[in-house]
Amino acid sequence: MSNFSNTFSSTLGKKLIMCLTGLFLCSFLIVHLTGNLSLFKNDEGLAFNQYAHFMTNFTPIKVVSYLLYSSIIIHSVFALFITIQNKKARPVAYAQKSGNGSIWSSRNMGVLGTILLLFIVSHMSSFWYEYHWGETPYVKYETDLNTGKTITTEISASDYIEYVSYVNNGIEITKSKNLYKEVATEFKEWYLVAFYVLAMLAMSFHLVHGFQSAFQTLGWDHSKYKPLINFIGVWVFSILIPIGFAAMPLYFFFK
Amino acid sequence: MLNSKIPAGSLAEKWSKHKFDLKLVNPANKRKYDIIVVGTGLAGASAAASLAELGYNVKAFCFHDSPRRAHSIAAQGGINAAKNYRNDGDSVYRLFYDTIKGGDYRAREANVYRLAEVSVNIIDQCVAQGVPFAREYGGLLDNRSFGGAQVSRTFYARGQTGQQLLLGAYSALNRQINLGTVKMYTRSEMLDLVTIDGQAKGIVTRNLITGDIDTHSAHAVLLCTGGYGNVFYLSTNAMYSNVTAAWRAHKRGAFMANPCYTQIHPTCIPVSGDHQSKLTLMSESLRNDGRVWVPKTVETAEKIRKGEIKAKDIAEADRDYFLERKYPSFGNLVPRDVASRNAKIACDEGRGVGKSGLAVYLDFADSIKRLGQPAVAAKYGNLFDMYAQITDENPYESPMRIYPAVHYTMGGLWVDYNLMTTVPGLYALGEANFSDHGANRLGASALMQGLADGYFVIPYTVGDYLATIGPAPVDANHPAFAETKKAVQNQIDKFLALKGTKTVDEYHRDLGKLIWEYCGMSRNAVDLVKAKQLVQALKVDFWKNAIVVGANEEVNQCLEKAGRVADFIELGELMIDDALDRNESCGGHFREEYQTPEGEALRNDDDYTYVAAWEFMGENMPEKLNKEQLIFENVKLTQRSYK
Amino acid sequence: MNLTLKVWRQKNRKASGKFVTYKTDDVSPDMSFLEMLDVVNEGLVKKQEEPIQFDHDCREGICGSCALMINGQPHGPKKATTTCQLHMRSFNTGDTIVIEPWRSVAFPVVKDLAVDRSSLDRIQHAGGYVSVGTGGVPDANEIAIPKVIADEAFNSATCIQCGACVAACKNASAMLFVSAKVSQYALLPQGQTERYERAQAMVLQMDEEGFGGCTNTYQCEAECPKEIKVTNIARMNREYFNAEFLQDKKAHV
Structure with missing residues (x-):
């Protein structure tokens, strides 16, 4: 009956956009966390730097990353639209209003989301922007494939042409941008660590509501699967994943 | 002069034959007719929707903010229909017979038969609209036995059949509003009827938000404005339920029939104090498992009233299960009027319980012992919860206190077989008319009648009149409109000038007490004569000492109430006249002078088998009694006995 | 006191x-x-x-x-x-x-404390009904409805249109009310023929009235005097998205 723009300008359509972009961002969190676990590997960042290179250069991933950036933008912009519309729906506020029956985070998604957006901007400018266009240091790894021992050497920009990884005489040589070092350095700053931990707390609260809410929006409330969704929402997305991410700055800070 | 226009022929063929004899309006001409429907409860909403579907232009009015709030919504129990889905011997004739008998032989055979006949269509119609009636596991409709009926013919939707049926009719109305065939006026109260040459041609309304007084013209006017139970102030009716539209029509020539027939429902929650604004009914199904009793002696009852002892402390031997004692075969399941009157007698003897002494016990202890608490909860849980919420007492532990309350009015505007009042072009449907319940209404019959009138009677009968008068537009500039509007404005000015000392609510309470005391569950000539004088004095005092604050051009609840209470006072007087005229006991009308040696209602079929239709003769003038003789060709008049 | x-x-x-x-x-x-x-x-x-x-x-x-x-x-x-x-x-x-x-x-x-809730009526004018006229309908027992469906539809139908859901919602959203109405008819066989148009029309009218959007805080459910469940909202979402994305509304010629 109506075309897509009509659909997505309805309250339900906007809700659907929030839901789909939100779920996509959730799925990204899993990938991001899994990859970043390599930070904990005691290899002077070899695995992490390989992973960083793969993520930024493998074409399908690049396509997905653009989807991701636009999801963040759309999710934020629609959140703004929805908030404005919802504020307009009640021009005179109550003198007294209870929050009975709702959880705090469900009523404060905007605040939590804003914290997360600030975090994402700062996070991307420290790492993503620096990695692509900033002055990231370079590193060379020489791994003896027989003994498994790796020698790590920092190299200068003149020694680095492009990312390479090859085997020569039983030695695997990898030259790469050293994002790992960047991370290790940044996370020695207490205020940054605090900010990251706070942001992960916000994410936890954002997702304890957001994840199950997305399924409610999709209309997926079958009594058989609803408990599973709630379980995943709480244990995976608002406990495990935020803890996993928060552990990284803490790890480097106390290392 | 009263012509009920009952068609000739055998009972079963009257309606079919009549439908054929009624004139039809040419389909192309229907849109040239305007029809006003006042009130959008079950009768009004169903009529408005059905007439609009036929092609008429309908203007519908209600004083609520939405048609869905009409008091039809509060009906709990169910709706009867002679479907015989249970294979237990029900039939149209049996439903007809039960209703005539239940009405104590004071209703028209032809009307009641038609009601039973169309009852089956109502259920089909409601189901098609998506009304969620109770169902069995096989997916088909469930039925229950209700109000002492010997067959299971009651369809229900948990404890809110009224709401579900009203929402069905309301949805049909919404569809027509969306199609533009019904123009809906909410928060508009009808304040007068406009007649031209004795024919109804329109109404005058007040917009309850702006105070605008408007006139609306039409070829026919349908009053679907409900009953007048609030004349008693305390009743199970909604706060806004009133007689104003019907009463003002009465003053313009519509006869008021049998106003003294009022129904008192036995299982209501008793009054808790002077602040009480209305009464709450609990389904009479409670009497299936509850036992009604009071203490045997006045002394014990007094101790209860003072709170010195509790119901539990009274030994079995000191209790009087008076319904079981007096009516061994029916016991606690005697009809509403009998149960109510006996509760009153017990309280009048000083054996009532509760702080006020105006209550009897309804005890479930035996049932809980026999069936277990879960089984009782499954059956009556919602009623027990409601009781606990209102009284703060746990009915599982101590017996419920109940007392009768006004619930329904069988009397109403006189109508002929076509539902037309004595004013040509003015119709009355549902509880607003007097037609189908005689002197007592059976349970689950009110919803049936409202919807029968609206869906299946008026769409046929109104066409006959419209075809007769022709489609020429009603002259909205006729002086009658301006004159009637002026009369309404004058009356409003009179109300607004009242700056006395007593609130309108106080007058309403006084009136209610008076009518309840003298023209309630039992009446006698001496008291009625006295009550008439008291009501007349109250009326004089009202017009001197009432307070009405505010102005017309705003939302003004004082003004709204003043108009309604003024009409109730006048109606109260007529109820007393009617009760005084009827020298017999029948159904809800119990005259103490006319009872059997056992204290049961004693009818006088020789002299009172008539409908008393009262004609307004002018302000402060006695009303004139017109009689419509009731003719029984199919049923034999017998004395009801429940011993 | x-x-x-x-x-x-x-x-x-x-x-x-x-x-x-x-x-x-x-x-x-x-x-x-x-x-x-x-x-x-x-x-x-x-x-x-x-x-x-x-x-x-x-x-x-x-x-x-x-x-x-x-x-x-x-x-x-x-x-x-x-x-x-x-x-x-x-x-x-x-x-x-x-x-x-x-x-x-x-x-x-x-x-003072009285508000105009006619917006809720207008939402129902838009489609809160089954298009069936008086008369000419099948016998009531010709349509068998599984008890669980009948019960679920009844639960939705118990809504009393008081507007407490709107009042409770931080966004003044009417979705609990609208979804209860949509659900009743979406569940029952009688409502199937106009099922998708109804959901679309009622949502459209709801938006036109200026109600806020649902952000799934569920305060409506907690404050509803008739305990209408937010599962109705999930159902309305399904109905609406189904109508918008999956239903072909034109006959192929």
Whole structure:
């Protein structure tokens, strides 16, 4: 009956956009966390730097990353639209209003989301922007494939042409941008660590509501699967994943 | 002069034959007719929707903010229909017979038969609209036995059949509003009827938000404005339920029939104090498992009233299960009027319980012992919860206190077989008319009648009149409109000038007490004569000492109430006249002078088998009694006995 | 009981309103909340002052007229209870009670505590019905409906259109109400023929009335006097998305 723009300008359509972009961002969190676990590997960042290179250069991933950036933008912009519309729906506020029956985070998604957006901007400018266009240091790894021992050497920009990884005489040589070092350095700053931990707390609260809410929006409330969704929402997305991410700055800070 | 226009022929063929004899309006001409429907409860909403579907232009009015709030919504129990889905011997004739008998032989055979006949269509119609009636596991409709009926013919939707049926009719109305065939006026109260040459041609309304007084013209006017139970102030009716539209029509020539027939429902929650604004009914199904009793002696009852002892402390031997004692075969399941009157007698003897002494016990202890608490909860849980919420007492532990309350009015505007009042072009449907319940209404019959009138009677009968008068537009500039509007404005000015000392609510309470005391569950000539004088004095005092604050051009609840209470006072007087005229006991009308040696209602079929239709003769003038003789060709008049 | 009431007074839709404080003593715990207001009003009228306006009618919890925000909660503190069925024993002597009207752009104030909820009617005009005329319908038992479906539809149909869901929602969203109506017909076989158009039309009208969007806080469910479930909202979402994305509305020619 109506075309897509009509659909997505309805309250339900906007809700659907929030839901789909939100779920996509959730799925990204899993990938991001899994990859970043390599930070904990005691290899002077070899695995992490390989992973960083793969993520930024493998074409399908690049396509997905653009989807991701636009999801963040759309999710934020629609959140703004929805908030404005919802504020307009009640021009005179109550003198007294209870929050009975709702959880705090469900009523404060905007605040939590804003914290997360600030975090994402700062996070991307420290790492993503620096990695692509900033002055990231370079590193060379020489791994003896027989003994498994790796020698790590920092190299200068003149020694680095492009990312390479090859085997020569039983030695695997990898030259790469050293994002790992960047991370290790940044996370020695207490205020940054605090900010990251706070942001992960916000994410936890954002997702304890957001994840199950997305399924409610999709209309997926079958009594058989609803408990599973709630379980995943709480244990995976608002406990495990935020803890996993928060552990990284803490790890480097106390290392 | 009263012509009920009952068609000739055998009972079963009257309606079919009549439908054929009624004139039809040419389909192309229907849109040239305007029809006003006042009130959008079950009768009004169903009529408005059905007439609009036929092609008429309908203007519908209600004083609520939405048609869905009409008091039809509060009906709990169910709706009867002679479907015989249970294979237990029900039939149209049996439903007809039960209703005539239940009405104590004071209703028209032809009307009641038609009601039973169309009852089956109502259920089909409601189901098609998506009304969620109770169902069995096989997916088909469930039925229950209700109000002492010997067959299971009651369809229900948990404890809110009224709401579900009203929402069905309301949805049909919404569809027509969306199609533009019904123009809906909410928060508009009808304040007068406009007649031209004795024919109804329109109404005058007040917009309850702006105070605008408007006139609306039409070829026919349908009053679907409900009953007048609030004349008693305390009743199970909604706060806004009133007689104003019907009463003002009465003053313009519509006869008021049998106003003294009022129904008192036995299982209501008793009054808790002077602040009480209305009464709450609990389904009479409670009497299936509850036992009604009071203490045997006045002394014990007094101790209860003072709170010195509790119901539990009274030994079995000191209790009087008076319904079981007096009516061994029916016991606690005697009809509403009998149960109510006996509760009153017990309280009048000083054996009532509760702080006020105006209550009897309804005890479930035996049932809980026999069936277990879960089984009782499954059956009556919602009623027990409601009781606990209102009284703060746990009915599982101590017996419920109940007392009768006004619930329904069988009397109403006189109508002929076509539902037309004595004013040509003015119709009355549902509880607003007097037609189908005689002197007592059976349970689950009110919803049936409202919807029968609206869906299946008026769409046929109104066409006959419209075809007769022709489609020429009603002259909205006729002086009658301006004159009637002026009369309404004058009356409003009179109300607004009242700056006395007593609130309108106080007058309403006084009136209610008076009518309840003298023209309630039992009446006698001496008291009625006295009550008439008291009501007349109250009326004089009202017009001197009432307070009405505010102005017309705003939302003004004082003004709204003043108009309604003024009409109730006048109606109260007529109820007393009617009760005084009827020298017999029948159904809800119990005259103490006319009872059997056992204290049961004693009818006088020789002299009172008539409908008393009262004609307004002018302000402060006695009303004139017109009689419509009731003719029984199919049923034999017998004395009801429940011993 | 003695109480202090802070009541919103507003002459009409256009006037600006303010809180007025009333002291009341001699309140009985057995009074309903509205009877307590009746007593206050009677006192005001005696003083030739205008009584407080509030909507009410059946006082049995079924007509859906009463609509008061009491201490920040629609219909007050008691669960699954309308204002008219709330009794003063739910309060303590000495309490201050703040009474406000429902607040939503789609519910303009009529006077004091009474608001205009005709927006809810208009949503139903848009499609809250089965298009079936009087007469000519099949026998009631020709349509068998599984009991679980009938019960579920009934649960949705118990909505009394009071608007507490809108009042409770931080976004003044009407989705619980609309979804209850959509659900009743979406579940029943009688509603199937217009199932998808109905969902679309009612959502469209809901948006036009200016109600906010649902952000799944579920306060509506907690405050609903008839305990309508938010599963209705999930169902409405399904119906609507199904209608918008999957249903082909044109016959192929």
